Amino acid sequence: MEYAPLPQPEEIPEREKEDAMGAYLMMFAAVAVGLPLPVINLIAAIIYYFINRKKSRFVHFHSLQSLLSQIPTTLINWALVIWAAAIFFREDWKLTPEFWGYAIFAGACTLLYFIVSIIAAYKARQGKMYYFLLFGKIAYESAFKIHPPGVGDASPVNRPPF
Numbered sequence: 001m002e003y004a005p006l007p008q009p010e011e012i013p014e015r016e017k018e019d020a021m022g023a024y025l026m027m028f029a030a031v032a033v034g035l036p037l038p039v040i041n042l043i044a045a046i047i048y049y050f051i052n053r054k055k056s057r058f059v060h061f062h063s064l065q066s067l068l069s070q071i072p073t074t075l076i077n078w079a080l081v082i083w084a085a086a087i088f089f090r091e092d093w094k095l096t097p098e099f100w101g102y103a104i105f106a107g108a109c110t111l112l113y114f115i116v117s118i119i120a121a122y123k124a125r126q127g128k129m130y131y132f133l134l135f136g137k138i139a140y141e142s143a144f145k146i147h148p149p150g151v152g153d154a155s156p157v158n159r160p161p162f
Contacts, residue, residue: 003144007058009127019052020062020124024117027070038077045070057143062124065139066117069132073113080106 026048027041045067053060080103087093116132123130131140 002146002148003140004057004146006129006144007056007127012056012058012127016056016059017125017127019055019059021121023048023052023059023063023066024121024124027066027117028114038074038081042067042070042074058127061129061139061143062120064142065120065132065135068135068138069113069116073110076106076109 023045026044029044049063049067052063083099083102087095087099120130120132129140131137
């Protein structure tokens with residue numbers, strides 16, 4: 001498999017560095033808006049990715065990595081919100097030690113994600129690649145893989161009516 005060369009920090013325009021950094025900082029803006037609904041962060045990451053992925057391979061990589069890493073954090077926090085709502089709407093609601101254990105786990109995961117995202121945003125602003133565990137490899141392969149000639153070059157079957 002062949003990959004495009006990685007751009008060096010001095011080769012990346014400032015605007016692309018800012019767009020790559022924005023992929024990670026988008027999550028903080030979404031947290032402020034959707035604190036009780038963690039799915040807002042994921043929706044914001046999806047929108048940001050689809051708007052910015054065509055700008056460059058560098059921006060594509062960082063936008064996709066931010067999006068992919070947002071998924072587990074969102075699922076963990078969403079499970080906590082659902083569990084808390086289920087407890088709250090019971091007549092005899094009581095917070096169990098299991099609930100508190102999961103709440104601490106979710107908080108630790110979210111805090112770790114925030115820290116890693118800040119580091120990634122800083123590195124992206126410098127024009128550097130920063131690879132998250134697991135998600136970095138997936139984002140790299142998606143953004144920098146060169147498709148062999150002939151793949152995707154076929155004329156489309158469906159055409160506009162005019």
